[in-house]
Amino acid sequence: MAKQDHVLVGVDIGTSKIACVVAEVGPGGKLDVIGIGKHPSRGLRKGVVVNIESTVESIRLAVEEAELMAGVDIRSVFVGIAGSHIRGYNSNGVVATKNGEVTLDDVTRSIDAASAMAIPADQKILHILPQEYIIDDQDGIREPVGMSGIRLEARIHMITGAVSSAQNLIKCCNRCELDVADMVLEQVASSEAVLSQDEKDIGVVLIDIGGGTTDLAIFIDGAIRHTAVIPIGGDHLTNDLVVGLRTSAREADQLKIKYGACMVEMTDPDDIIDVPSVGGRPPRPMPRQIMAQILEPRVQELLELVKVEIQRSGYQELVAAGLVLTGGSSLLEGMVDLAEETFDGLPVRMGKPQGVGGLVDVVSSPMYATGVGLLMYGNRYRQRASSGSVEPARHNMGRSASGNGLWQRMRRWFGDAH
Numbered sequence: 001m002a003k004q005d006h007v008l009v010g011v012d013i014g015t016s017k018i019a020c021v022v023a024e025v026g027p028g029g030k031l032d033v034i035g036i037g038k039h040p041s042r043g044l045r046k047g048v049v050v051n052i053e054s055t056v057e058s059i060r061l062a063v064e065e066a067e068l069m070a071g072v073d074i075r076s077v078f079v080g081i082a083g084s085h086i087r088g089y090n091s092n093g094v095v096a097t098k099n100g101e102v103t104l105d106d107v108t109r110s111i112d113a114a115s116a117m118a119i120p121a122d123q124k125i126l127h128i129l130p131q132e133y134i135i136d137d138q139d140g141i142r143e144p145v146g147m148s149g150i151r152l153e154a155r156i157h158m159i160t161g162a163v164s165s166a167q168n169l170i171k172c173c174n175r176c177e178l179d180v181a182d183m184v185l186e187q188v189a190s191s192e193a194v195l196s197q198d199e200k201d202i203g204v205v206l207i208d209i210g211g212g213t214t215d216l217a218i219f220i221d222g223a224i225r226h227t228a229v230i231p232i233g234g235d236h237l238t239n240d241l242v243v244g245l246r247t248s249a250r251e252a253d254q255l256k257i258k259y260g261a262c263m264v265e266m267t268d269p270d271d272i273i274d275v276p277s278v279g280g281r282p283p284r285p286m287p288r289q290i291m292a293q294i295l296e297p298r299v300q301e302l303l304e305l306v307k308v309e310i311q312r313s314g315y316q317e318l319v320a321a322g323l324v325l326t327g328g329s330s331l332l333e334g335m336v337d338l339a340e341e342t343f344d345g346l347p348v349r350m351g352k353p354q355g356v357g358g359l360v361d362v363v364s365s366p367m368y369a370t371g372v373g374l375l376m377y378g379n380r381y382r383q384r385a386s387s388g389s390v391e392p393a394r395h396n397m398g399r400s401a402s403g404n405g406l407w408q409r410m411r412r413w414f415g416d417a418h
């Protein structure tokens with residue numbers, strides 16, 4: 001049986017499903033997935049908890065299933081956070097180095113200076129992600145400590161989220177007797193699992209198309225430059241089918257998963273499917289192409305919104321590695337092709353979680369990108385903490401950025417610490 005302190009757990013609290021992934025940390029930080037629990041999510045809308053009781057129940061069931069499979073008692077988890085309350089900002093801060101050579105303390109001060117910006121009272125910082133450092137006139141520095149120079153500038157991407165949404169997530173986990181080790185923006189987690197370092201260096205857009213939302217993250221030169229959430233996902237496609245095919249939401253979702261496509265030209269007009277009716281009426285035969293006719297304009301609309309968001313970010317010319325689509329809805333037939341068409345020839349691929357061992361067959365679906373990514377994020381954080389790395393804030397707003405860790409942050413959210 002895996003020892004408790006060698007186990008990491010990620011809980012992806014999504015709009016469609018709660019996925020709990022347990023991994024054992026092996027020698028050299030290698031992750032082996034040893035347990036998975038999945039349960040339909042009932043208490044979220046567009047990535048945000050709207051019903052605590054139902055969410056708690058779904059988390060409990062998913063966690064119990066994963067515990068049974070892994071044979072461990074789960075106590076501490078990394079949790080994903082999402083929703084349209086999330087904001088991303090780029091900022092910079094400048095300090096003078098103390099001795100003409102950059103120390104860890106100078107780096108911390110420069111990040112503090114960069115993150116000292118006014119954010120709305122109902123928002124709190126989730127991540128401070130350093131992008132690069134500039135020493136005197138030399139830009140593009142990733143590891144500044146030990147370099148000579150007088151002036152140190154930090155460029156960061158700061159992500160904030162609504163205090164109430166974060167509190168509700170923590171509350172739900174605590175009600176299941178789970179401690180939250182850290183809260184991670186879902187697309188930051190997904191990017192850990194599906195993007196290669198090369199893609200991040202060259203410039204890439206990660207698009208996690210889930211049930212309730214589509215989450216975006218743009219990486220250039222190895223660092224996050226832009227994050228955004230579009231409140232449209234697979235549920236909207238299902239709803240369109242409910243109306244268009246006159247069937248129940250459950251049946252429409254099944255039909256979408258089984259026969260759905262988002263390019264009419266890919267479907268055969270002679271392909272006939274049975275569509276279950278509501279109210280005890282018999283199923284009706286219908287050409288499968290009708291589904292594509294319903295889904296294509298909605299997916300096109302979503303991809304156009306993604307395109308506008310990328311243009312708004314100002315990085316559209318720099319994402320040479322193209323788009324990586326992940327999340328359950330990226331599995332829709334024709335999604336990658338329609339994205340290639342919409343983005344005029346930019347390379348597009350589907351992103352499945354990679355870089356873990358163990359039960360890979362189950363978790364290698366894009367639906368598990370966030371769950372697996374949370375583990376990888378947690379692992380990176382653990383390794384950095386134990387090696388005393390000089391750059392603890394690279395992927396985590398953690399201690400160096402604001403002089404306190406998650407626990408203090410969380411207590412601050414609940415108003416009992418300053």
Ligand SMILES: Nc1ncnc2c1ncn2[C@@H]1O[C@H](COP(=O)(O)OP(=O)(O)OP(=O)(O)O)[C@@H](O)[C@H]1O
Nearest residue numbers: 014015016017210211212213234327328329331332
């Ligand atoms: N093979 C498939 N084809 C089309 N759609 C699919 C397929 N498999 C799953 N989906 C859709 O993917 C969505 C769920 O994706 P995912 O599990 O990534 O969402 P989530 O993480 O729960 O939601 P969110 O991230 O928006 O909070 C559902 O709308 C589901 O219908």
Ligand SMILES: [Mg+2]
Nearest residue numbers: 014210327370
């Ligand atoms: Mg998701």
